[in-house]
Amino acid sequence: QQQVKQSPQSLIVQKGGISIINCAYENTAFDYFPWYQQFPGKGPALLIAIRPDVSEKKEGRFTISFNKSAKQFSLHIMDSQPGDSATYFCAASKGGYGGATNKLIFGTGTLLAVQP
Amino acid sequence: DADVTQTPRNRITKTGKRIMLECSQTKGHDRMYWYRQDPGLGLRLIYYSFDVKDINKGEISDGYSVSRQAQAKFSLSLESAIPNQTALYFCATSLGGKEEKLFFGSGTQLSVL
Numbered sequence: 001q002q003q004v005k006q007s008p009q010s011l012i013v014q015k016g017g018i019s020i021i022n023c024a025y026e027n028t029a030f031d032y033f034p035w036y037q038q039f040p041g042k043g044p045a046l047l048i049a050i051r052p053d054v055s056e057k058k059e060g061r062f063t064i065s066f067n068k069s070a071k072q073f074s075l076h077i078m079d080s081q082p083g084d085s086a087t088y089f090c091a092a093s094k095g096g097y098g099g100a101t102n103k104l105i106f107g108t109g110t111l112l113a114v115q116p
Numbered sequence: 117d118a119d120v121t122q123t124p125r126n127r128i129t130k131t132g133k134r135i136m137l138e139c140s141q142t143k144g145h146d147r148m149y150w151y152r153q154d155p156g157l158g159l160r161l162i163y164y165s166f167d168v169k170d171i172n173k174g175e176i177s178d179g180y181s182v183s184r185q186a187q188a189k190f191s192l193s194l195e196s197a198i199p200n201q202t203a204l205y206f207c208a209t210s211l212g213g214k215e216e217k218l219f220f221g222s223g224t225q226l227s228v229l
Contacts, residue, residue: 009156032216043120043206043220044159089158093216104218106158 003027004092006107013114019077021110023090026071030092034104035064035075038087047088048075080114087111119143122207122221129197130229137192137224139207145219147212148190150174150182153204153223162205165190166212197228 005024013019023033034049050057050064050073057064063076077084090107120141129135139148150162161174163182171182179201181193194201207221 006158034216036218041222043208043222044218045220046217049216104161106160108156108158 003105004090004107006090006110008110009108010111011113013077013080013112015080015082015114015116017080017114019075019080019084019112019114021075021088021090021112022072023074023092023107024070024072025092025105027092027094028071029094030105032093033064033066033073034091035062036089036091036106038089038109040086044087044089077112080112082114082116085112085114120207120209120219120221122205122224124224125222126225126227128227128229131198133197135194135197135226137205137207137226139190139192139221141188141190141207141209141219143209143211143219144187145209145211146187147210148184149208149210149218150180150190150192151206151208151220152176153206159206162192194226194228197226199228202226202228 003026007022035047036044037047038044048059048062050066052068055066061078066073088110091104093104123138146167149164151159153159160176162180163174164172165184168184183191205224208218210218
């Protein structure tokens with residue numbers, strides 16, 4: 001059962017444009033929503049994460065927007081650069097502030113290509 | 117730099133063979149995980165261990181077993197490999213407690229013919 005649905009599967013953006021990746025979840029008990037970035041030949045690495053007590057979190061050019069009522073969250077990459085070309089995974093888990101990494105449910109991934 | 121190291125990086129084996137994938141870490145983390153990545157399916161948890169004496173099944177443990185030999189070592193075994201176990205396998209660690217960040221190795225690409 002897919003509890004975190006991610007779209008689109010792939011995305012092509014021009015340099016300087018905005019990349020937007022969306023995720024939707026089903027379990028209202030989820031309380032931690034990270035995004036992982038994976039470059040070819042490497043393992044995923046945590047990019048940014050949000051908890052449902054805020055609607056937006058920004059770190060540099062990367063922003064998570066969170067809509068609790070719609071059970072959706074999205075990653076926005078402003079001023080996209082060729083170096084941002086990677087696969088992006090959203091994820092969700094429940095477990096309280098103490099963490100629940102063993103319960104992370106990952107989305108299916110989005111392959112982003114930023115063209116020069 | 118503290119790291120998560122997986123060996124081998126690539127492995128080709130035949131149906132029915134036993135194979136072991138190894139993971140070692142120098143991060144000093146207690147928690148270790150094995151994930152499988154398949155195109156279109158994302159990352160799925162196979163097994164996890166919160167300390168040397170703790171082993172837990174994840175979402176897709178059938179056909180796999182693990183061993184936590186030490187705090188720094190966590191190996192994944194396929195007792196009798198089958199073609200649908202062809203995938204990219206990742207080991208990961210985390211600090212536990214309030215830290216929820218997973219640190220992944222670079223992966224092992226396994227092909228079962």
